[in-house]
Amino acid sequence: MYPAVATGAHNPANGVxxxxxxxxxxSQSASMPIPPPQMQSHYGAxxxxxxxxxxxxxxxxxxxxxxRITLTRPTDVVEGVRALLExxxxxxxxxxxxxxxxxxxxxxx
Numbered sequence: 599m600y601p602a603v604a605t606g607a608h609n610p611a612n613g614v615x616x617x618x619x620x621x622x623x624x625s626q627s628a629s630m631p632i633p634p635p636q637m638q639s640h641y642g643a644x645x646x647x648x649x650x651x652x653x654x655x656x657x658x659x660x661x662x663x664x665x666r667i668t669l670t671r672p673t674d675v676v677e678g679v680r681a682l683l684e685x686x687x688x689x690x691x692x693x694x695x696x697x698x699x700x701x702x703x704x705x706x707x
Contacts, residue, residue: 643678646671650679650705651686657707669703676701 650667657665669679676692680703683690690705 643675643682646675647679647682647686650683654688654705654707662707665707667705669705670695670697670700671703672699673701676703679703 646669650669653667654665669676671679680690680692683703683705688705690703693702693704694700695702
């Protein structure tokens, strides 16, 4: 098999270059532990609540009729988002998901 086909490159010259690239970067990034999604700052309850509030603001500005925002995450994250949205004056509903340990948050305007 040609190197271009083996690496998925479109140009044979790119395939040869890709076949000769060192794999040091791959071994370095694999050794770093990745925190679970609910522990990462951009997946936390505060960040998700801010994104939902921004979406609600856009929906109101654009005049959408009966918008619905749905969020499926682990139950502890969903409960944190629900509490923050209730503090902001919204009335979200929470139901269990078909996936174990997950819940679905629904915001209707």
